[in-house]
Amino acid sequence: MKLIIESISENESFARTVVAAYITRLDPTLEELADVKTAVSEAVTNSIIHGYNKTRGEIEIECSISGREVDIKVTDRGVGIEDIEKAMEPLYTTKPEWERSGMGFAFMEAFMDKLEVVSEVGKGTCVSMKKWIGKEQEGNIL
């Protein structure tokens, strides 16, 4: 599934809702659904606020399912991240004046099983996330 949206804040809820609908075939729990929605919301918001800042551009959201694993890639062609390690530190933000909490990446990490960020200054950023759906049900059977 590939979704291309304009980098405006109105599209944040649209993006996470589409991804949530896409993964319903895996019959996720409400908690898993919330996890994925939050992670997508964080990634898309980052692209809008940091990637494109006050300019407009496209954000691509690519999802695939293999077995019980969901793979989500959120890509922008914005300014890119200079220091990814620093950007991923909890509470670190380059936009404190906008009251950004600096918890975006921390939430993506907490709610997904795998998180990978590739970025190049001036070229853009790709956030790649994976989550295994159905861990809880499996645990219950065992």
Add this chain to the structure above:
Amino acid sequence: MKKEGKNSQPRLYELRGNCLVIYITQDLDHHAVVGLREYSDRLIESGNIKHIIFDFAHVDFMDSSGIGLIMGRYKKVMFLGGKAAVTNVGEVVNRIFGLSGLYQIIEKYDTVDEAVEGLQKKHREGVKQS
């Protein structure tokens, strides 16, 4: 009910003594926060407010933008000698608050009534002690 801006949803607020109660009626993401921030600050600055209470009864989703909103308003009322609280927090939002560490600085109550009572009581005790 008051309408703010052309794109935003109607929001409700209430003044209970010196507590400003903001009823959030939409998913709390970056888009919603931009409008709510201005909305709450205008109310805080309109005077006679000490504490702020955010009611989450109608919120099914929140991301880190919501944390920024609450933190920012907490700082504002803190300067007025007040406190911030959240009420009617559902499971999904509760996990986000828990993970963010926000409960270390703001209080959680089941209902708005309990929050109003709790905040004013604590404030009175604080005044007596100092």
